[in-house]
Amino acid sequence: MLALFWRTLKDRRILLLIYIFASIGLLWMYIALFPSFKDQSASLEQLIKNYPESFMKAFNFDIKSFTTLEGYLSTEQFSFIWPLLIIFMSFGYTGYALASEIEKGTIEILLSQPISRLKLFFGRYFAGLLMIIVFTFFSIYAAIPLARVYNIDFNAHNFLTVSILSFLFAWAIYSIGMFFSAVFSGIGRVYFISGSILVLMYVLNIVSALRDNLSDFKYASFFYYFNPQKALVYNQIDNWSYLVFIGVAVVLTVLGAIWFSRRDIAS
Amino acid sequence: MSAIQVQNLKKYFGKTHAVDDVSFSVEKGEIFGFLGPNGAGKTTTIRCLMNFLKPTDGEIKIFGADAQKNSTEIKNKIGFLSGDVRLYDGWTGGDHIKFLERLRGRKSVAAELIPKLNFNPKLKFKALSSGNQQKLGLILSLMFEPELMIMDEPTLGLDPLLQNTIYEILESLREKGTTIFMSSHNLAEVDRICDRVGIIKEGKIVATESIISLKEKRMHVVKVYFNGEFNKEDFNFDGVEIHQELNNGLLIGAKGDISPLIRKLANYSLKELEITHASLEEIFLEFYNSQEKQGSEERKGQ
Numbered sequence: 001m002l003a004l005f006w007r008t009l010k011d012r013r014i015l016l017l018i019y020i021f022a023s024i025g026l027l028w029m030y031i032a033l034f035p036s037f038k039d040q041s042a043s044l045e046q047l048i049k050n051y052p053e054s055f056m057k058a059f060n061f062d063i064k065s066f067t068t069l070e071g072y073l074s075t076e077q078f079s080f081i082w083p084l085l086i087i088f089m090s091f092g093y094t095g096y097a098l099a100s101e102i103e104k105g106t107i108e109i110l111l112s113q114p115i116s117r118l119k120l121f122f123g124r125y126f127a128g129l130l131m132i133i134v135f136t137f138f139s140i141y142a143a144i145p146l147a148r149v150y151n152i153d154f155n156a157h158n159f160l161t162v163s164i165l166s167f168l169f170a171w172a173i174y175s176i177g178m179f180f181s182a183v184f185s186g187i188g189r190v191y192f193i194s195g196s197i198l199v200l201m202y203v204l205n206i207v208s209a210l211r212d213n214l215s216d217f218k219y220a221s222f223f224y225y226f227n228p229q230k231a232l233v234y235n236q237i238d239n240w241s242y243l244v245f246i247g248v249a250v251v252l253t254v255l256g257a258i259w260f261s262r263r264d265i266a267s
Numbered sequence: 268m269s270a271i272q273v274q275n276l277k278k279y280f281g282k283t284h285a286v287d288d289v290s291f292s293v294e295k296g297e298i299f300g301f302l303g304p305n306g307a308g309k310t311t312t313i314r315c316l317m318n319f320l321k322p323t324d325g326e327i328k329i330f331g332a333d334a335q336k337n338s339t340e341i342k343n344k345i346g347f348l349s350g351d352v353r354l355y356d357g358w359t360g361g362d363h364i365k366f367l368e369r370l371r372g373r374k375s376v377a378a379e380l381i382p383k384l385n386f387n388p389k390l391k392f393k394a395l396s397s398g399n400q401q402k403l404g405l406i407l408s409l410m411f412e413p414e415l416m417i418m419d420e421p422t423l424g425l426d427p428l429l430q431n432t433i434y435e436i437l438e439s440l441r442e443k444g445t446t447i448f449m450s451s452h453n454l455a456e457v458d459r460i461c462d463r464v465g466i467i468k469e470g471k472i473v474a475t476e477s478i479i480s481l482k483e484k485r486m487h488v489v490k491v492y493f494n495g496e497f498n499k500e501d502f503n504f505d506g507v508e509i510h511q512e513l514n515n516g517l518l519i520g521a522k523g524d525i526s527p528l529i530r531k532l533a534n535y536s537l538k539e540l541e542i543t544h545a546s547l548e549e550i551f552l553e554f555y556n557s558q559e560k561q562g563s564e565e566r567k568g569q
Contacts (some may be wrong), residue, residue: 006369112317
């Protein structure tokens with residue numbers, strides 16, 4: 001399993017670096033802009049007071065979004081850009097991990113070796129999970145040296161909290177992708193179904209914030225439980241966030257592993 | 268103990284019965300050819316042997332162990348080669364070899380195989396010709412000196428020179444006592460290297476025969492020209508079939524013992540007589556035709 005684990009990391013390292021540098025680049029841009037943003041915080045405060053409350057809730061806006069680095073980053077980077085990067089990275093990897101191997105027929109060389117399907121699944125699974133941990137760490141903690149460069153105050157402990165929340169969110173998304181990659185034999189189906197689920201969750205979260213009678217839909221959305229502002233600004237993670245993300249990740253991982261070890265594999 | 272023992276193997280995909288109640292065994296050290304046209308169920312059977320596909324029903328034992336439950340342990344003894352080798356485009360041959368050595372945690376004999384096959388391990392897989400891709404597949408399947416080789420149409424699409432190299436390797440493996448199970452629809456290669464064959468048609472085993480007994484059942488094709496008149500009814504008896512009437516002659520097919528036909532011919536003055544052995548291909552087709560006749564008679568009976 002270790003041979004597969006390391007080889008997978010070796011094959012995907014360039015892509016991982018691209019994602020990390022892209023994320024750090026964006027983070028750098030936002031942090032570089034923050035001082036000028038902060039200078040205009042008074043007028044921005046006036047401006048956002050005119051926004052409807054539901055809009056603010058839907059897009060995680062807050063008055064602190066413009067006055068503190070944590071609030072600003074949670075709104076600019078972690079509410080939209082970072083989730084988008086982790087979704088692309090996770091699904092890109094999960095499609096490759098199993099479904100693409102089946103589609104291309106390269107899985108046969110792995111299946112013909114004395115390695116169980118469970119080891120094959122988890123060799124790929126843990127390699128991907130490690131990449132997510134590495135990405136999460138660098139894409140979040142890079143904010144600290146960058147903030148120092150621009151002499152911006154920050155609360156380091158809150159970055160740990162948002163790292164934990166972000167990792168759990170990423171793990172749950174990754175597990176959805178791995179599950180469908182274990183189930184389907186084509187990469188297109190994995191992308192389509194996993195992507196559709198995420199888009200649906202995003203829409204449900206927006207709609208639930210805009211319409212009172214649909215507010216319960218938010219419970220079906222990862223984006224409700226993923227609240228980077230609460231984690232980064234207020235240093236809090238809801239218990240439900242732990243429960244939902246860990247629950248989804250564990251259940252789908254176990255189901256994916258069982259499915260993959262029992263299914264027919266023919267390219 | 269047989270190397271492979273397949274009992275009542277069934278593999279259904281919905282209403283499609285890809286493999287339907289197939290039974291056969293392969294003894295240790297023999298080369299067993301699995302013959303059949305495209306879509307007959309050869310690859311599905313092989314994928315069940317390799318546990319890529321889970322059988323709908325039936326039992327597969329490899330070296331006495333259950334091929335599904337003990338799949339991981341069994342694969343230590345198996346080398347697998349597909350006719351359509353698909354590997355990682357961005358890896359070189361050497362990368363593939365190193366990866367499998369690390370995966371199995373032991374050194375291989377790849378270094379000996381590479382010069383034998385005149386293969387360049389530094390090239391990426393995507394840069395290799397189809398023949399060289401097949402060579403790499405062969406190296407990967409042989410590098411751990413397996414006790415059993417399972418090969419799915421191993422010479423498919425290869426030039427005759429490379430085909431010949433593969434036959435030579437298979438023959439040397441036989442000398443070492445390696446069991447070889449190979450599917451093919453190339454009768455000439457089966458004729459050349461196999462000890463026994465299983466013939467599969469529409470998911471069912473039609474016959475399992477040794478090559479020798481298959482050849483003993485060999486048909487003869489008799490082309491005869493008579494000096495004068497002849498009665499073609501004289502040549503209408505069991506085991507003999509008139510294929511074509513020639514100009515004062517006959518083209519006759521004879522199955523099994525040819526003596527009765529020779530005795531009949533001895534009653535005539537012959538202008539020309541030519542007796543040739545039917546090819547394995549014609550025998551194979553004979554198996555197929557007799558099955559089809561049997562099937563259509565059964566349908567008529569219903």
